[in-house]
Amino acid sequence: MSCWSGPGCCWALPTALLCGYGFFCSVRPSEPFLTRYLLEPHKNLTETQIYPVWTYSYFALLVPVFLITDYVRYKPIILLQGISLIITWFLLLYAQGLRAFQLLEFFYGMVTATEVAYYAYIYSVVDVDLYRKVTSYCRSATLVGYTVGSVCGQLLVSLAGWSLFSLNVISLTSISVAFGTAWFLPMPQKSLFFHHAAAQPFSLEMKVMDCKNGAVVQDQPGVPRVLTFPLPLQLMQEQKVDALKVLKDLWQDFLQCYSSRTMLCWSVWWALSTCGYFQVINYAQGLWEMVLPSHSTEIYNGGVEAASTLLGAVAVFVVGHIKTSWAMWGEVALALFSFLIAAAVYIMDTVHNIWVCYASYVVFRIIYMLLITIAT
Numbered sequence: 001m002s003c004w005s006g007p008g009c010c011w012a013l014p015t016a017l018l019c020g021y022g023f024f025c026s027v028r029p030s031e032p033f034l035t036r037y038l039l040e041p042h043k044n045l046t047e048t049q050i051y052p053v054w055t056y057s058y059f060a061l062l063v064p065v066f067l068i069t070d071y072v073r074y075k076p077i078i079l080l081q082g083i084s085l086i087i088t089w090f091l092l093l094y095a096q097g098l099r100a101f102q103l104l105e106f107f108y109g110m111v112t113a114t115e116v117a118y119y120a121y122i123y124s125v126v127d128v129d130l131y132r133k134v135t136s137y138c139r140s141a142t143l144v145g146y147t148v149g150s151v152c153g154q155l156l157v158s159l160a161g162w163s164l165f166s167l168n169v170i171s172l173t174s175i176s177v178a179f180g181t182a183w184f185l186p187m188p189q190k191s192l193f194f195h196h197a198a199a200q201p202f203s204l205e206m207k208v209m210d211c212k213n214g215a216v217v218q219d220q221p222g223v224p225r226v227l228t229f230p231l232p233l234q235l236m237q238e239q240k241v242d243a244l245k246v247l248k249d250l251w252q253d254f255l256q257c258y259s260s261r262t263m264l265c266w267s268v269w270w271a272l273s274t275c276g277y278f279q280v281i282n283y284a285q286g287l288w289e290m291v292l293p294s295h296s297t298e299i300y301n302g303g304v305e306a307a308s309t310l311l312g313a314v315a316v317f318v319v320g321h322i323k324t325s326w327a328m329w330g331e332v333a334l335a336l337f338s339f340l341i342a343a344a345v346y347i348m349d350t351v352h353n354i355w356v357c358y359a360s361y362v363v364f365r366i367i368y369m370l371l372i373t374i375a376t
Contacts, residue, residue: 026145029153057109154302
């Protein structure tokens, strides 16, 4: 078992705590029914007023949050995400009117922008050869949590007749538990650019990522080696660094990384697919509302979200344990699965049958979760 910071402090503790945080953050039984909840008379919103502010605030916050996340070493940003989630759901419960809803969306934009801390934290506290495994654990925890929340939401609405307000209370409670869990995360001693431990000779056998071709390079035991992914040696030797120097190094690393065709291809796919993913999940409930209005019949949004998330979690867990060269097969998988994603979205939009819409949505989410994990 690999230790990350001194004796007795192994990778399992921070991984378990982070997975616990991700799980409880995702247990939000009200989320599959948010469109229906916001269209109810007491909220006084129309479908065209729902969701646009979130995407813009997310876009504006993403880059500065990324830099601040590295500087403060992840944990404070995870706590900020927890606070933002609590504020979001509190406003969702008690706020009224368009302006209050826009404020709510700003805080949800903060939630999504700070997700970078959740997924980057674990890489600062575990060995490189555990990256695939812990990535699959962290993503699976959030997906399983979302599955549990969706199933509970569907059962409470369909069988117990609970109000959507009550589901939001459960969501707020779960988020608060997650926030409490985050306080126990160990504080990382290093980060990618702003904080580095003093340089030490690397005499152990290591696995590092070759930026040029995306392959894992196996070092020979006993041969000292500096990490080959873009970490300036000067930064590794200094505890305190000049902010301007760090920005210059960031720029140089940016140029170095994106001179790699593999890195560029996956990064462009990541950006475009994430934009498309947000659009689909934001407006899927609105589409389902048009195809089958919820006021006239029973809806199964929670069951659909649960099925797509559970199957996605299984796919993510499996891919984390697959030993293959994504440098060789990655672009083939990228092209094939991206075509299937596009086909699923097209079918969902054109075939006005609620069960076809549900099935297409499930396929869309499973493939996206699989590919985004490979990209990570």
